[in-house]
Amino acid sequence: MAYTASPTPAGPVGAQYCVCRVELSVSGQNLLDRDVTSKSDPFCVLFMEVNGKWVELDRTETAVNNLNPAFSKKFIVDYHFEEVQKLKFALFDQDKSSMQLYEHDFLGEFSCTLGMIVSSKKITRTLLLGNGKPAGKGMITIAAQELSDNRVITLSMAGRKLDKKDLFGKSDPFLEFYKPGDDGKWMLVHRTEVIKYTLDPVWKPFSVPLVSLCDGDVEKMIKVVVMCYDYDSDGGHDFIGEFQTSVARMCEAQDASPLELECINPKKQKKKKNYKNSGIIIVKSCKITRDFSFLDYILGGCQLMFTVGIDFTASNGNPRDPSSLHYINPMGTNEYLSAIWAVGQIIQDYDSDKMFPALGFGAQLPPDWKVSHEFAINFNPTNPFCSGVEGIVQAYSACLPHIRFYGPTNFSPIVNHVARFAAQATQQEFATQYFILLIITDGVISDMDETRHAVVQASKLPMSIIIVGVGNADFAAMEFLDGDSRVLRSYTGEEAARDIVQFVPFRDFRNAPKETLAKAVLAELPQQVVQYFKHQNLPPINSEPA
Secondary structure: OOOEOOOOOOOOOOOOOOOEEEEEEEEEEOOOOOOOOOOOOEEEEEEEEEOOEEEEEEEOOOOOOOOOOEOOOOEEEEEOOOOOOEEEEEEEEOOOOOOOHHHOEEEEEEEEEHHHHHHHOEEEEEEEOOOOOEEEEEEEEEEEEEOOOOEEEEEEEEEEOOOOOOOOOOOOEEEEEEEEOOOOOEEEEEEOOOOOOOOOOEOOOEEEEHHHHHOOOOOOEEEEEEEEOOOOOOOOOEEEEEEEEEHHHHOOOOOOOOEEEEOEOHHHHHHOOOOOOOOEEEEEEEEEEEOOOHHHHHHOOOEEEEEEEEEOEHHHOOOOOOOOOOOOOOOOOOHHHHHHHHHHHHHHHHOOOOEEEEEEEOEEEOOOOEEEOOEEOOOOOOOOEEEHHHHHHHHHHHHHHHOEEEOOOOOHHHHHHHHHHHHHHHHOOOEOEEEEEEEEEOOOOOOHHHHHHHHHHHOOOOEEEEEEEOOOOOOHHHHHHOOOOOOOEOOOOOEOOOOOEEEEEHHHHOOOOHHHHHHHHHOOHHHHHHHHHHHOOOOEOOOOOO
């Protein structure tokens, strides 16, 4: 067994698009017993594949004399949706105090992707020996949890009878919220808007991440300072008063019974004997909700439903001719296959049955040679599903000799095909399904008006469209569909509800590592998934209350 051991745990690998951090808990069951007089003393080592080599990230503590260990030390890994992150969990029986793994007895290992673990939330698998055979009855269980506090606090506040600070008029009050910093000093975390000319202000409701306001600790004391905006050029504002409270205390406020807190000016309090306060601050309502992330939805069981649409129009060239974009070279690939692999190998981890519909358009089909703009490439219209990315690749290669490339290049039938399924998913009460359509094409869209209309309608559904342009054609129309620079409109003038199209020209990635295409193509997808479910107010299936 060749392992690359790093004496110190490696830092986060590839932090460019990191969505968040994931905590992995590991336990073992029925491990091999390698000790003669007692039971094994197992520990687990986590490796990640980096540039084709296994690099050690971290290791757990040793569970003494235990064949069913539940390790208390957790592995923390940066999670990147748009990368295939290969992990290996290897268990060893500690024999010596050495850090070298070859000094310890091997108890078995299990390899998978991080995507596989987070899409299942918890997996139990057989441990394998170096020869690929089971390590006795040994099993490993890995559970994933996102390391983030996604709670958000929304406050609705007002003031009553605040001290007057302007000689000729009323005050212009605003609030500042502070939390204690690590250095013991108060740290500003939020400032409200200024309400002009009033001693009885009502501020707009505002939201702040709970981590920002009180480090996620609802019992922690925070300080609220009431200031009067000073329009003089010296930049300093006038102090009205302050008070300390906690989020837990503010949460006692209900719409029917608001919480009233006295605003105190310590200097005035010292000087005046009959000083009561410098006004009242009213917490009208205080609510804590969860701001769900992409990983919350995935860990909650949301499935990403993947469909491929392949362009078989005549402009691609005869697939038997080496100049054709559909020509499969001696290496067994072409730009169409490269795009299918790049996107499919990542998405497939997030679909439990791994059965993907693969559709073609722009070809004449046997036996009557009619043109079709949405046909199953396995020629089974009632069951267009292919098993895994390998199944799509096999069906694609098998169909090439049996169809005639034709035209025109119509996108709308395939967009509408997937949209029909996505529309059925809008009945869901939770975030259970999100549809992804990958269209691979060599050129100009013939039905631009219909496609624009189809995309605008699809923007209201749990659906995203990825377009990969192959060959060297003019892809201006694709850039137009990708609404990064302007909002896409239908020919009727209706605007897209959100940007759901991501276009990438394959030629920009021909000489780049294959992982780069997947990163570019999938970079916007987590954000699109979150945007849809948030807008529809759909929580993850297994979400905890805030």
